[in-house]
Amino acid sequence: MDLSGSIEAATPTGTRPTKVRFLIIALIFVITSLNYADRSTFSIAGASASAELGLDAVQTGFILSAFAWAYSLAQIPGGALLDRFGTRPIYIAAIGTWSFFTVLQGFAGFILGATVVTQLFLLRFLVGLCEAPSFPGNARIVAAWFPARERGTASAIFNSAQYFSLVAFAPLMGWVVHEFGWRAVFFVMGALGLMAMCAFAAFIREPTRHKWANAAEIELIREGGGLVEPEGRKDKAAEPTFTWSNVRQLLTSRMMIGVYLGQYCINVLTYFFVTWFPIYLVKDRGFNIMEAGFVAALPALCGFVGGVAGGVMSDMLLARTGSITMARKAPLLAGMLLASLIMVAAKVESQVGVVLLMSVAFFGKGVASLGWAVMSDVAPRKLAGLAGGVFNTFGNAAGIVTPIVVGILVAQAGSFDTALVFVGAHCLLTIVAYFVVVQKLERLELAA
Numbered sequence: 343m344d345l346s347g348s349i350e351a352a353t354p355t356g357t358r359p360t361k362v363r364f365l366i367i368a369l370i371f372v373i374t375s376l377n378y379a380d381r382s383t384f385s386i387a388g389a390s391a392s393a394e395l396g397l398d399a400v401q402t403g404f405i406l407s408a409f410a411w412a413y414s415l416a417q418i419p420g421g422a423l424l425d426r427f428g429t430r431p432i433y434i435a436a437i438g439t440w441s442f443f444t445v446l447q448g449f450a451g452f453i454l455g456a457t458v459v460t461q462l463f464l465l466r467f468l469v470g471l472c473e474a475p476s477f478p479g480n481a482r483i484v485a486a487w488f489p490a491r492e493r494g495t496a497s498a499i500f501n502s503a504q505y506f507s508l509v510a511f512a513p514l515m516g517w518v519v520h521e522f523g524w525r526a527v528f529f530v531m532g533a534l535g536l537m538a539m540c541a542f543a544a545f546i547r548e549p550t551r552h553k554w555a556n557a558a559e560i561e562l563i564r565e566g567g568g569l570v571e572p573e574g575r576k577d578k579a580a581e582p583t584f585t586w587s588n589v590r591q592l593l594t595s596r597m598m599i600g601v602y603l604g605q606y607c608i609n610v611l612t613y614f615f616v617t618w619f620p621i622y623l624v625k626d627r628g629f630n631i632m633e634a635g636f637v638a639a640l641p642a643l644c645g646f647v648g649g650v651a652g653g654v655m656s657d658m659l660l661a662r663t664g665s666i667t668m669a670r671k672a673p674l675l676a677g678m679l680l681a682s683l684i685m686v687a688a689k690v691e692s693q694v695g696v697v698l699l700m701s702v703a704f705f706g707k708g709v710a711s712l713g714w715a716v717m718s719d720v721a722p723r724k725l726a727g728l729a730g731g732v733f734n735t736f737g738n739a740a741g742i743v744t745p746i747v748v749g750i751l752v753a754q755a756g757s758f759d760t761a762l763v764f765v766g767a768h769c770l771l772t773i774v775a776y777f778v779v780v781q782k783l784e785r786l787e788l789a790a
Contacts (some may be wrong), residue, residue, distance in 0.1 A: 359559035362552055363487040367496050369545055370480055373437065373538045374503035377476050379511035380444045380469060380531050381409055382616040384462070386515040386634075387524035389624045394524070395451060395458050403749020406617040408463040410741020412470035417738065418589070420474035421731020424482060433479045434543050440472035441535025448528035470741075478730030481714050485726055487549055489566020490719075491657060494669070497715040498653020504612060505645030505708055512620065512638045520632040588725055591788055592732050597720065598786065600779030604674075605713045605737035607775060610768040611681060613744040615641070615704065618752075618761070626758045627693055637697055641704040648708025652677060656712055666719050667783045673709050674776055678769045680706025685766030688759035703766075710772070713737065722788050729786075740768075 384391070384406060392402050423432050447465045451458045480500045488496045511531070518527045547553075549560050592598055619641075623634040652673040660669035684703040690696050713733070721729035744765070751761040 357556060357558040359562045360554060360556045362555040362559060363492075363496075363549075363563065365554075366483065366487050366546065367499050369541060370483060370500045371503050371506070373542060374476070374480060374500050375507040375510060376531070376535055376538050377440075377473060378504045378507035378616060379515070380440060380535060381473070382508065382512070382620075383444065383447065383515065383527055383531055384466065385617045385620050386512060387519055387527050388621055389634075390519055390524040391450075397459065399749050399753045401459050402621070403745045403747075403752075405459065405462045405466060406745035406749070407742050408466035409470035409473075410613065410738050410745070412467040413474055414470075414735050414738040414742060416471050416474035417478070417731040417733075417735035418728065419731070421478045421728045421734075424475055424478055424731075425726070425728055429479045429482045429486075430543075430546060430548075432475050433546070434539060436472050436475050436479070437535060437539035437542060440469050441532045441539065443468040443472060444528055444535060445532030446528075448525040448532075450525075474731075474734075477714065477734050478726075481717055481730045482726055483546070484714075485718055487563060489563050491566060491661060493718050494656040494660065494712065494715040495650070495653040497718060498649050498656070498712065501711050501714055502646045502649025502653075502708060504616070504711075505642045505649060505704065508615070508642035509639045509646060512634075512642065513636045516620075516632045516634060516636065520630075588722075588728060588788065589732065591786075592722075592725070592729055595786055597780050597783065598729075598732075600775045601713065601716055601720065602733060602736035603779060604772045604775035605733060606740050607768040607772040608678075608707065608711060608713065609737045609740035610744050611684070611703075611707050611765055613741040614748060614761075614765045615645075617741075617745045618748050618758075619700075622758050622761075627696060629693070640697055641700040644701040645704035645708040648677065648705035649711050650708075652709035652712060653715065655709070656715060670712050670716050670719070670783055671776055671780075674712055675710075675773060677706040677708065677710025678772045681710065682706075682766045682769040684769070685763050688762045707769075716783060720783055720785055722786050725788070 388402055388406070391397070397405070420432075443465055447462065447469075450461045450465065453461050456464070481497070484493060484496045484500065515527045515531070518530055549555050549563055620634045620638050623629045623637055629637055655673050656669045659672060660666065663669065681703045683699060683706070687696050687699045687703075690699055714730075717730055717733050721733075747764060748758075748761040751764060752758055755761075
């Protein structure tokens with residue numbers, strides 16, 4: 343997909359710009375797909391693991407929530423590390439360590455000194471801790487490699503990896519569990535993560551340090567507002583970005599509060615999908631685990647298509663209207679209205695009907711997933727990592743709440759009906775956040 347459009351044609355240079363930025367976003371897309379697959383390993387393995395290990399719904403809910411406890415708590419420190427040391431070294435370390443702890447989950451029950459619930463909770467907690475810099479890192483890479491007019495689509499591409507992840511990996515993981523047992527899925531996904539770490543280390547650089555990017559592409563990005571200058575060359579006497587004054591300003595802005603609330607609500611749907619959804623298909627809808635892996639791929643594919651469509655639509659609106667507010671909010675409204683249809687699934691009896699309804703809901707959720715594009719538009723220029731960390735802290739608090747609440751609701755009701763209403767209500771609350779709390783979207787200027 344050529345995102346450059348009229349920007350490239352307008353570049354005042356005799357040399358045609360290279361398109362390395364599109365290869366960069368393609369690799370980030372693949373790595374983020376693995377990132378989400380590692381989060382969802384236990385949701386695929388959970389039915390078999392729970393039966394073997396004797397886990398009930400509440401225990402399973404707490405294990406599924408463990409990732410988000412660490413992931414949320416580590417967002418601000420992770421963002422500060424990115425600002426301090428640069429994206430590349432922190433991201434490489436993150437991929438390697440989260441892949442290592444993914445592998446270790448396959449040994450749960452054989453580790454002495456703790457119950458199996460404690461072991462799984464701790465290992466998933468460590469995966470979340472290590473993945474914390476990934477999305478703020480993605481946002482920094484997009485801000486460095488893409489001009490403003492391409493940023494919505496680029497952000498939508500890496501964000502839509504959460505859906506493509508299950509398209510690509512849910513069938514694979516379901517097959518691995520079916521053929522080799524639930525432990526094998528952790529070994530396979532961990533090994534793929536270590537391969538991704540090597541690919542990132544070999545290829546990802548800042549624009550001015552990348553040997554494949556020519557001067558014309560770098561100038562195109564710079565003129566479009568991309569932050570192309572190399573990281574790690576800051577004045578040592580410069581003030582640190584992580585200060586309580588800076589954090590306070592991020593937390594007291596009405597616009598930012600609305601964006602944070604909106605991301606929390608959108609992520610309720612995300613975390614239902616990557617934790618409980620395959621289990622829902624098995625326990626409430628009668629699929630076996632291998633079928634559930636393939637069935638989960640259809641809503642995921644629709645979410646992926648919706649995610650890319652939402653980003654393209656947003657950038658088209660921006661080009662036509664010049665209004666960031668309209669360009670980001672219009673797809674969000676349409677998408678969240680569609681996503682709220684997930685509540686209707688509680689009243690649908692046929693397997694085909696449920697899958698189709700879930701597909702529409704996740705398409706809508708994909709269209710609305712413009713939070714990282716919004717952050718690229720509104721975050722203070724000197725606080726990209728910290729602002730992204732705060733944003734992702736709020737968003738991924740949903741990963742703590744959702745698995746636990748869904749587990750409790752399922753245990754009480756004996757089905758997922760009330761859980762689906764809980765998830766769908768947050769789609770409507772997202773609309774309230776962006777249209778009542780957030781007003782005009784604009785870059786936040788820090789007070790002196």
